[in-house]
Amino acid sequence: MTERRQRLQAARLYLVCDEQRDEFLAAVLRAGVDVVQLRMKDAADAEIVAAARRFAHAAAQHGALFILNDRxxxxxxxxxxxxxxxxxxxxxxxxxxxxxxxxxxxxxTHTPEQVDAANALDLDYIGVGPVHVTPTKPGRAAVGLELVSYAAEHATVPFFAIGGIAPDNLDAVRSAGAERIAVVRALTEAAEPARMARRLRQMISPASEARVGWA
Structure with missing residues (x-):
């Protein structure tokens, strides 16, 4: 297993967001975000490249992984x-x-059939959701905890539960079998993003699994 895939295996908290200020990125990465994904669906290539280079630099500085959406x-x-x-x-x-x-x-992935199909593909991880209804995916019905449990039993690669996950429902997501979560609004709309990132990271993983350099 490569070093990059080892870091993915150890990852617990994944942030998906559009372009954000450097201060925000540094704060949440320092507080425990293991993976950050940049999603700029309708932006021009030059805008995506400029933002992505900043994200890549911030992630590298904090020992995190940087994923680019759809490009x-x-x-x-x-x-x-x-x-x-x-x-x-x-x-x-x-x-x-x-x-x-x-x-x-x-x-x-959004259905058991898609989880099963993913097992036969040359990929490294899957997202499973949306667990709850979320405005970041308008028109997409929530899959509930059942799909999380299905992925926990059947997925052959690491999976991240995503969709409306917050501290008040995270315990149920964990009980359904999720060891990793991805969030959007829980951090981008938080009054104190670093404090929220630290709280989510502590809830999803034992202290012994904290990423090197996380504090």
Whole structure:
């Protein structure tokens, strides 16, 4: 297993966000975010590249992984650790061909059938959700905890539960079998993002698993 994949295996807290200030990134990465994904669906390539380079630099400074959403063609140019694709984006096979064997490829899943199909693909992790209804995915029904439990039993790669996860429902997500979570609004809309990141990281993993350099 490569060092990058070892870090993914150890990851517990994954942030998905659009362009953010350097101060925000530094605060949440220092507080325990293990993976950060930049998602800028409608931005021009130049904007994505500029933001992605900042994200890559911030992640590297804090020992975290940086994933670029839906743009495998920009991964090498931006220094990302990998790419994340959805069910309606470029296929995993095509994304893998673009980024190569050493970088990470992730896939969103929303049904048991998609979790099963992912097991046969050349990918490194899956997202499972949305667990709860969330405005970041308008029109997509919540999958509930049942899909989390299914992934815990059947997924052959690490999975991150995602969708409306917050401290008040995280224990139930963990009880359903999730060892890793991905969040959006829990951090981007938090009054104190660093404090919230630290709280989520402590809730999702034992202190003994804290990332090196996390405090």
């Amino acid at each position: 495998p063609d920009l991964v090498a140019e931006t220094g990302a650790d990998g790419v994340h694709v959805g069910q309606d984006d470029m296929s995993v096979a095509d994304a893998r061909r673009v980024v190569g064997a050493d970088l990470l490829v992730g896939l969103s």
